[in-house]
Amino acid sequence: PTPVIMDVDTGIDDAFALMFAVRHPAIDLRAVTCVGGNTGVDQVLANTCYVLDAAGAGEIPLGRGAPQPLLAAPADAGRFHGSDGLGGFSRQSDRRIDRRSAVDLLRHELSSAVATGEPITLVATAPLTTIALLLRAHPEVAGGIERLVFMGGAAGPGNVTAVAEHNVFHDPEAAAITLAAARDLDIPVTMYGLEVFGQVLVDREQAARLRSHLDPACQLAGALIDARCTLLDVDAITIGDAGTVCAVADPDGLTTHRHPVRVDTGFGYSRGQTIVDRRESTVDRVRLPGFLAPTEVDVAEHVDARGYADLWL
Ligand code: BDR
Numbered sequence: 001p002t003p004v005i006m007d008v009d010t011g012i013d014d015a016f017a018l019m020f021a022v023r024h025p026a027i028d029l030r031a032v033t034c035v036g037g038n039t040g041v042d043q044v045l046a047n048t049c050y051v052l053d054a055a056g057a058g059e060i061p062l063g064r065g066a067p068q069p070l071l072a073a074p075a076d077a078g079r080f081h082g083s084d085g086l087g088g089f090s091r092q093s094d095r096r097i098d099r100r101s102a103v104d105l106l107r108h109e110l111s112s113a114v115a116t117g118e119p120i121t122l123v124a125t126a127p128l129t130t131i132a133l134l135l136r137a138h139p140e141v142a143g144g145i146e147r148l149v150f151m152g153g154a155a156g157p158g159n160v161t162a163v164a165e166h167n168v169f170h171d172p173e174a175a176a177i178t179l180a181a182a183r184d185l186d187i188p189v190t191m192y193g194l195e196v197f198g199q200v201l202v203d204r205e206q207a208a209r210l211r212s213h214l215d216p217a218c219q220l221a222g223a224l225i226d227a228r229c230t231l232l233d234v235d236a237i238t239i240g241d242a243g244t245v246c247a248v249a250d251p252d253g254l255t256t257h258r259h260p261v262r263v264d265t266g267f268g269y270s271r272g273q274t275i276v277d278r279r280e281s282t283v284d285r286v287r288l289p290g291f292l293a294p295t296e297v298d299v300a301e302h303v304d305a306r307g308y309a310d311l312w313l
Contacts, residue, residue: 006124263275
């Protein structure tokens with residue numbers, strides 16, 4: 001199995017991603033770190049504990065990460081995830097939270113990966129605040145990262161603004177720092193953005209089947225699908241963030257193209273946009289200096305939506 005660490009802001013679709021990561025035999029979930037995003041970081045921790053319990057996860061190191069974006073005020077995603085971030089389903093858990101900060105925990109796990117020569121895939125389904133802090137403070141861990149797969153960004157239309165996607169818009173500075181660090185430290189990056197995010201659908205009928213199962217993870221997954229269908233007044237929803245983990249378990253289901261990407265950290269209307277340079281010819285590209293230089297990113301352009309829905313279910 002592929003060793004994976006997840007950075008989450010649980011969130012209904014982060015819950016889908018976590019449950020899948022715990023259960024799929026191709027994934028070896030080594031640690032989870034929590035960051036403020038869909039809801040405040042302490043609620044994210046509580047939600048993550050509960051979801052890991054429901055999924056039947058053993059003891060997995062679980063770290064508290066950045067409570068708020070590097071610069072901006074946090075944005076609210078209650079409309080999509082409910083006031084507790086989990087559609088009203090969050091419950092108490094006795095799961096232990098690591099005393100180390102998420103950055104220290106990541107540093108420890110990734111340094112061990114450097115030492116053993118077994119690099120870890122970092123899957124981020126949240127704003128990149130903690131990852132940016134990690135790579136700025138401890139660039140030496142880069143050799144322990146096989147690849148960063150992040151849910152965020154868009155090559156076309158955004159969801160928070162006309163051009164910006166929520167996770168990047170929440171902390172554009174962090175996204176820019178993370179991509180710059182990936183460029184400078186040679187960390188391969190996959191951007192699972194809005195072109196594919198909304199494609200992998202599950203519906204109320206499938207939710208009913210999940211709910212009738214004896215397995216608590218299936219019951220929670222079904223209840224969460226229903227909760228989000230009700231929140232959004234629809235009959236089917238995307239598995240969203242869970243697509244990133246499907247992409248690790250079954251990379252053939254995702255088609256990517258490598259493009260130079262930059263993040264707009266300006267304070268105009270396009271703040272938080274991931275500017276994907278899809279020009280075919282490189283002749284016209286002006287070489288941008290220093291911090292303006294883009295990062296080569298594998299941008300997801302097509303997903304086997306039926307395949308990933310079946311895989312996840
Ligand atoms: C992203 O924003 C969050 O609300 C979801 O969990 C997902 O990570 C989609 O833009």
